[in-house]
Amino acid sequence: MRGFWSRALRRPWLMAACLALPLAQGCAPVRGVGDMGVVIERASGSVEVVETTGQTVLSRVEGLGDLSHASLVYSRDGRFGFVFGRDGGLSKVDLLTGQLVGRVMQSGNSIGGAISQDGKLVAVANYQPGGVRVFDAETLRQVADIPAIGADGRSSKVVGIEDSTDGCFVFSLFDSDEIWVADLKVPAKPVVTKFTGIGSKPYDALISPDGRYYIAGLFGEDGFALLDLWNLDAGVKRVLPDYGRGEKRTAVYKMPHLEGWGMTEDLVFLPAMGRHEVLIVERAGWREVGRVPVVGQPVFVMAQPDGRRIWVNFAHPDNGHLQVIDVPSRKVVKSLQPGPAVMHMEFTPRGEHVWVSVRDGDRVEVYDTATFERISTLPATKPSGIFFTSRAHKIGL
Structure with a gap:
């Protein structure tokens, strides 16, 4: 295909002929992917391919299986999206x-995945059977x-998988209380470093934007497990020991998503589990420095690209x-009240707009982040995750 396009660029008539063909015949439109993205339609096993400049739906791709907890990563060039379905399916979608x-x-x-720093490997975290399987990004060959x-000899569910630097993936073992x-x-000979006894039931994780810190949330006890990937010899440390439901156990209606933490230059804004608060943490030392009362239990606490504001859903x-x-x-x-069941938010690359999925309203709302005005509405079938191609150039997304 690469050779075809190089020939087409030298022959205007060939380029024109290809542009006149329907997409089903294998010709991709000539456009960049920098303003494109994918909206997950969780109930129908489909995704919408969208563009943010004109705020339109370009195409709909079906046959992706169970997308009830789907996530996505992008190829290095942003053209291909790798969709991780709950049914164990790994799907590769051509946005163009x-x-x-x-x-x-x-x-x-399965419960999500990651793509390697060089874009050559796609890793999937699995519940059944527990473990991580790694695939060639070009061919999907395992x-x-x-x-x-785990150290106890039992198979464990894998959660919180993140791409790191230097050809590494980091993930947690829910049942064995470990980070690997x-x-x-x-690829044929993975070298695995294991950290045991990191805290009870790590349920999700994130990696800092610079790729240095891996942070796992703990469902079985308060606090977080922190691993400095620049200094593995230091082992896993416990931070924010008072974070969680505390001595008085409260109902948690939806587990917070740690990848949705809002990180600014020196602060972290994170959802208080089971509480109507957003916690503010100082990144230097991981010390709590404040709380913001909010309307409900936070799920995603996301920072605009400029770090000026934090957007929270519940x-x-x-x-x-x-x-x-x-x-x-x-x-x-x-x-704001965008509609029933706000599931996810995604900022355009420079942050002038935020796209919001309203699952039970079967639509995606687009807001201006400066004026808070709703500027567009796009139809979608039970939308959940929204993923723009700008993620292709960020660690941990």
Whole structure:
């Protein structure tokens, strides 16, 4: 295909002929992918391919299986999206042609994945069977299998998988209370460094934007497990020991998503589990320095690209709300009600707009982040995750 396009560029008549053909015949439109993205339609096993400049839906791709907890990563050039389905399916979508170009059923139950720093490997975290399977990004051929057998000898669910630097993936073992770092410079021979006893039931994780810190949330006890990937010899440390539901156990209606933490230059804004608060943490030393009262239990706490404001959505029964926190004043400055079941938010690359999925309203709303005005509405079938191609150039997304 690469050779075809190089010939077409030298022959205007060939380029014109290709542009006149329907996409089904294999010709991709001539456009960049920098303003494109994908909206997950969780109930129908489909995704919408969208563009943010004109705020339109370009195509719809079907046949992706169970997308009830789907996530996505992008190829290095942003053209291909790798969709991780809950049913264990790994699907490869071509954004330019609007086609499903590859799909493998790699497990019985999976919970997300990551793409390597060089874009050559796609890793999937699995519940059943527990472990991580790694695939060639070009062909979807399996190149590595890392069973998650913990120190107790039992198989464990894998959660919180993140791409790191230097050819590594980092992930947590929910049932075994461990964090593993897998070096896949030689995919056929993974080198795994294991950290045990990191805290009870790590349920999700994130990696800092610079790729240095891996942070796992703990469901079985308060606090977080922190691993400095620049200094593995230091082991896993416990931070924010008072974070969680505390001695008085409260109902948690939806687990917070740690990848949705809002990180600014020196602060972290994170959801208080089971509480109607957003916690403010100082990145130097990981010390709590404040709290912001909000309307419900936060799920995603996301910073605009400029770090000036934090956008928050909520668990049921308050999931029709959206609130905006001003970072300098540390106060809620705007409350919105986009519609029933606000599931996810995604900022355009420079942050002038935010796209909001309204699952039970079957639509995506687009807001101006400066004025908070709604500027567009796009139809979508039970939308959940929204993923723009700018993620292709960021660690951990």
